[in-house]
Structure formats: C-alpha cells, structure tokens
Amino acid sequence: MDAINKELEEEQRILTIEDLVGKTLCTDVGRLCVERECADCGVGSVMTDLCEAIDNKTKVKKWSKWEKTEKASKDLVFREDSLSNILTMLQTAVHDVAKHLKVAEWQRRQYTRLKSCLPKGHAMCTVDFSENYLCKFQNEVQSAHWSYRQVSVHPCVFIYRCNQPECYKVVTEYVVFLTDVLKHDSNLTKHILNLCIEKGKELGLAALHIFSDGCSSQYKSRYTFHHLSQLQELHPHIKITRHFFGSNHGKSLCDSCGGVVKNAAIRAVLAGREVIQSAQQMFEYCSKNLTVTGDDSCSHLENLRSFAVIQPTDIPSQTTSVGLHFPAKGMLSIKKLVLFL
Incomplete structure (x- = not known):
C-alpha cells in the first residue's frame, strides 16, 4: 500500500x-x-x-x-x-x-464483555508462553556469553469474582510457571492446563473459560485436542470451555506479567543481588520478592501473583507409536465464534 x-x-x-x-x-x-x-x-x-x-x-x-x-x-x-x-x-x-x-x-469484544459481566463462580484463564529468560551474569567469563542457559516462563492469568459472599469485585491472579524444559510442545502445555484446572478447583469454580492463541505446536496439536476431549469427563464438577484467539492478534496480560517477572530478575542479577542459573533458582527469587498474596477476608485489594516450578520429570510424555496403532477417541463440541450474553 x-x-x-x-x-x-x-x-x-x-x-x-x-x-x-x-x-x-x-x-x-x-x-x-x-x-x-x-x-x-x-x-x-x-x-x-x-x-x-x-x-x-x-x-x-x-x-x-x-x-x-x-x-x-x-x-x-x-x-x-x-x-x-x-x-x-x-x-x-x-x-x-x-x-x-x-x-x-x-x-476482542466478546473477551471484554465476558470480563465485565463475569458471573460469580466463573473464571477466565488466559495462558501463553513468554520469551525464555536468559540466565545472564553480572560478572562472567568470556565463553559464558555464548552459551546462556534458559528458563521457560509460562504465565497464566485468572480473572474471577471475589470469593466472599457479599463482594463482587474482580480479582486478577497471576500464576507463573517456571521450568528448565525448553521444548514448548503439547506435553508441556497439557501439563500446565491440568495445573490450571486444579487451580480452578481450589477456587471452588463452577466454570473455567480458558483462552490462548492458536499456536499449532503448543495449543492446537492433535494430542492437545484429544486431551481437551477428555477434560470434561476427568473433571465433571467444573465446566471447561476452550477459546482460541485468531493467530497473532496482539498481546495479552500474560505478556505484561512475563515482562515484569523477567525484568525484575534481570535487574536483581545486574545489581549483584542474585545469581539465577535455573528454574529452581528463579522460582526461589520470585517467590521471595515478587509474590503478592491477599488477606484472608477479601483478596481483591491487590492483584495476586504466585509462582510454581515444573520439574522435567513432572511432565508425562506422549507415546507416538501407541497413538498411531491405537487411535484414541474423543468428542468435542466446536463453534467458529462464541457469543457471551
């Protein structure tokens, strides 16, 4: 043009x-x-x-x-x-x-509408990978510059109404998963989605609306869709809906959260206060310095932020040969577009 x-x-x-x-x-x-x-x-x-x-x-x-x-x-x-x-x-x-x-x-309009009219007992969960954190040092040997370790950062943003009976204010809770696993495939995303659903159960939710982009290797592979077809049967007490944004449409709260976490870690390292070489060390620093918790009576006073580390052994692997010889069956109800009233 x-x-x-x-x-x-x-x-x-x-x-x-x-x-x-x-x-x-x-x-x-x-x-x-x-x-x-x-x-x-x-x-x-x-x-x-x-x-x-x-x-x-x-x-x-x-x-x-x-x-x-x-x-x-x-x-x-x-x-x-x-x-x-x-x-x-x-x-x-x-x-x-x-x-x-x-x-x-x-x-974009439907996401905003659901957020403004979110029923009590429902939650929106937006998930996305941030760029990996590079484990740099303030004082390093020359050869270390060419072989930085990395940490995968995956924020999940929960938006829900306050749990207190007489309070209807909106709570925004950031749960940031850190791991040394650098392969962002369906195995890792399935494990994170399971953790998000368990978080929804802890909150006593009746419905969880999960949003993400349409990355085929992470959220839209055949393994992920098979996993989605089993979720409702595995978790009958919480209604799960899955929403995919059009490919590459802007930024979400996950990006801002990931930026805040990585920037804080980088500044701590450059100031000489911390040495971060792994997901466990980053988790320890973030849990100590960046965690935000609510009080026992009402948690809407501030946005909440917590951290969790995922060990490589925690992630179940997908056996490809079994899937080829024994096709798995599942049912999904699909709509091209959704309307929130």
Whole structure:
C-alpha cells in the first residue's frame, strides 16, 4: 500500500489496513460482507477508484512483502513490479484479510464483555508462553556469553469474582510457571492446563473459560485436542470451555506479567543481588520478592501473583507409536465464534 500511496494525492491516501478493509465493507457489516458474498460491497469499487486515481499504471515501483523463505519461516522480501500488478496483488490480499480482521475484532469484544459481566463462580484463564529468560551474569567469563542457559516462563492469568459472599469485585491472579524444559510442545502445555484446572478447583469454580492463541505446536496439536476431549469427563464438577484467539492478534496480560517477572530478575542479577542459573533458582527469587498474596477476608485489594516450578520429570510424555496403532477417541463440541450474553 505504501507504493500506491506515493502515487496518490494526500487526501486520497489510505494509511492503515483497517481503513482499506473498511472501504470494502457495508456500513452495517454482516456475515455476507465479511465472507465476500454481499452484493452491495466488495473490493472491486475500491480498486476501481485507485486505478482511476493513478495516471501511469505501467510505472515500476519497489515494494516489500513478508513471505516464507528457505532461510527463515518469514522474511521481508523486496520486489519491483508495475503499479497495475501491485494493484492486482493488493486486491487479492484485501479480499482475504477482511474476515481475519473482523474475527479478531469480534473476539476482542466478546473477551471484554465476558470480563465485565463475569458471573460469580466463573473464571477466565488466559495462558501463553513468554520469551525464555536468559540466565545472564553480572560478572562472567568470556565463553559464558555464548552459551546462556534458559528458563521457560509460562504465565497464566485468572480473572474471577471475589470469593466472599457479599463482594463482587474482580480479582486478577497471576500464576507463573517456571521450568528448565525448553521444548514448548503439547506435553508441556497439557501439563500446565491440568495445573490450571486444579487451580480452578481450589477456587471452588463452577466454570473455567480458558483462552490462548492458536499456536499449532503448543495449543492446537492433535494430542492437545484429544486431551481437551477428555477434560470434561476427568473433571465433571467444573465446566471447561476452550477459546482460541485468531493467530497473532496482539498481546495479552500474560505478556505484561512475563515482562515484569523477567525484568525484575534481570535487574536483581545486574545489581549483584542474585545469581539465577535455573528454574529452581528463579522460582526461589520470585517467590521471595515478587509474590503478592491477599488477606484472608477479601483478596481483591491487590492483584495476586504466585509462582510454581515444573520439574522435567513432572511432565508425562506422549507415546507416538501407541497413538498411531491405537487411535484414541474423543468428542468435542466446536463453534467458529462464541457469543457471551
């Protein structure tokens, strides 16, 4: 779009992808509009206006696009094409991205609605991995710089109403799991989800709504879905619903929590107060300095924060060969989008 904007007058320029998509939809957006089946809107009229506004469509312009390459999963690739070809590629891209953006907007609204109208006895649990913590030192030998150990950091954010009978204020509780296991696969995520459900039982919840992104290797693998199909049978006294955000849509409370924890640990190390070389040492530091607990009567006075360490031996492994020869069965009730009333 940047290459096209340079050929337009200032008042004709489209600065954001949201503005461009908005011009291709009706004022009152419906399902047919998003799925590009509406007769009253579409990409064609916008592309026609852009073509009419550009005088020389044979002019060659340099533009860039994120693409999969052999060197990396995604790389910024620079190309040169005529403006007519760039407009054609833009038309194809805009045709597909409308549904992507509107689904993200819908999910954001429903998440906010559930949070504001959360019933007593229900909890929202948002889970996500933070970037690994690098076990750096304030004073280190040169060779140590090239082989830092790492600690996996996985915050889980619980949002629920205060447990006291006459109190309806919202509690935000951060539970941060630390482990030396660096493989963020379905085995680790399944174990963490089980710990989250046990936490829900401790809180006396009737329903737990779990949110995460759609990372296929962590939360959307076949092993994870099989695990989800068994959860309700394993935990009949708590209703479990599972929600996946559209891929790569912004940040959540997990990211801010992980940033606070890692930044505090880094500052303690650089100040010479701590030496952190493992998940156990990080757990000991965080439990002593970053834990926030509520009082016995009412816990909504401050956000709560606690820590737990996961040992590699705590994580059950998945036997792939057994799954291939003896397919596991399970049932899941699935919806494309959810509406919270």
